[in-house]
Amino acid sequence: MNPPSLPGSTQSAEPPEREQSPWGPERRLPESTPAADAATTRAQEARVPVDLGRRKSLNGEKLFRWLTTGSGAAVLVIIVAIAVFLIAKAIPAIQGDKVNFLTEKTWQVPDRVFGVAALAFGTVYTAVIALIIAVPVALGIALCLSHYAHRTVATTLGFVIDLLAAVPSIVFGLWGREYLIDPVRDLSAWLHKYFGWIPIFGSDGPYGKSILLGSLVLAIMILPIITALSREVFQQTPKMNEEAALALGATKWEMIRTAVLPYGRPGLIAATILGLGRALGETIALAMTLGGTFVISWDVVEVGGNTIAANIANHFGEADDFGRGALIASGLVLFAITLVVNVTARVIIYRRREFRSAL
């Protein structure tokens, strides 16, 4: 960037500067080949090392420091800008709402009657059910990868799990609504037939695009993040703890239960909450697999369900200025929910410092 740091080019391209150059003796050296350049540099370093060091830090180092500081600051600026944007756009919509935005269930923007109650309920409920399905499976995969599977198998399987994270959510959504819906319909009927006395399976139909379908798709989507984090944590279990357990006569399962799981619990909780954060924000897969109703119901098998993000995706295209404001207001609620979840995760992680490196 700055000529003095590139002595070779300075000398050949700008002869007038020779007079100001501190490396006078090198002027007469032949130039133009890399080898020659390197020789020059070595020669310079041998003669005036302090001078050269100072100049380097003036140019490359400082510039780079500014760049990184700028990038870091940009993150803060962006977060603040998003918050300000959400609040500024949401306020007129919430003021124009005829009912309480937080307790109203329906979304009738042209009538100025809309609220997030059903949407926020659906968002949290769907995400929690997805976690209930995903966490045990993720735990099993993570333990298999860290303690049971052969190294090569574990590497391959880990790679495949990570691959799952790379599948775009719209593909999961399509797969859910085109394929998974049929088995889920049968599963719903089965659940109702044998477990219908449990209220969450109480609906006698119709089945199909239900919270169960949405949560199953969501569970598959959050599986990789939970698996990857818990595997990392389980692998950090001190070998001595494990060997001590085995030495006391524990079987492998007892060793995992007494040494690995207690050690990894905070990390597992953190992984779960990060998965929850991901599930709360998932948009298009749920827009495609939920029934899109505005009802608060604990029933997971009946057609229905909706989330804040899915509602935004479904209504944004047709919304006018006010309608977009209303959707943004719902986005603000989602922002608040995910913020709480993420802060909780951080608090748990920081309480046990040894898990910092897992993130």
Added chain:
Amino acid sequence: MKLKRHGILAGVMLTAALALAACGSDNNTDSPTAGSSSSGASADCATGKLTAQGSTAQTNAVAQWVKDFQAKCSGATVDYQGTGSGAGIQAFGGGTADFAGSDSPMKAADEQPKADARCGTGNKAIHLPMVIGPIAVVTNLSGVTDLQFSASTLAKIYSGKITTWDDAAIKADNPGATLPGTKITAIHRQDSSGTNDNFTKYLSKAAAADWTYDHAKDWKAPGGQGETKSDGVSTAVAKTDGAIAYVEWSFAIANNLHMAKIKNASGEFTALSADSAGKTIASAKVDGTGNDLKMTIDYNTPAAGAYPIVLVTYEIVCEKGNQADKLPLLKSFLGYAAGDGQATLTRLGYAPLPSDVQAKVAASVKALA
């Protein structure tokens, strides 16, 4: 150390993303690529480019017109995106669409003034009925293909009062049919849509006692299953045993769905055809003024053989104050649509305009300035 490296990477990616976003923002306003003199193959042809969007209900019709029109007139490009009526009206008001397709008239409170403002001071945006889109009531019930419904049965199904296919009300509408006890999946459009507006208008007029949710572009009744856009509804019906839905005729045909007969005000169960839908439109009255041809449909028309659930889709254009370089192409394309274009509609699942309405539309198109 690892963390720092990630921070740098994120910073670089962020910068790149911002730079890209800045580049991509103004692709929407294409300037016309060619001059707009009418030196095309025929006297009706003009060259240039029109950008339009709106109603998904008329997408198939407009796509066919665009194809035929561009084949006839080289040098003309018309781009129509089925983004939904509301989005189309909004794009028109914002100046990014040269005309908008809508299946409900603009709302007098906010949409109309915005559209008028776009046309310039003193000018107004007008509605040109272009396509009649009958709404088919489609079902997917294994073993039963020919169903018929009265308005009140439909209203009860959609408000959740009827939940199984062997309900007495459905049996009463379908004497002789063997109906299973399957649960009804009542599918509605969850996005804001003119199809919702017209279907609920029909329910609120023809089954006032059983339908208490009035009419709106947004679905108001609780429960049921929401789907997005007409194709979302069609595919969901095709895949779901026990489903019922309402969808534009063209989508019902394209997806081979079973269409139900609907009971009209004179008590007949009528199958959907261009002819039966046209009878309802013939009894509709124009309530716009001048060149504005906004229409009101009589869902309780006493006309014999009329299929009552129809919607009129409009093109929304500026009556005056159109961009001078786009006007010849606008007039030529809309003139084609209101003229020769009507003949291709039946094949696509739309009904052509009755001839008196067609003449009025042609006159309004001629008067565009």
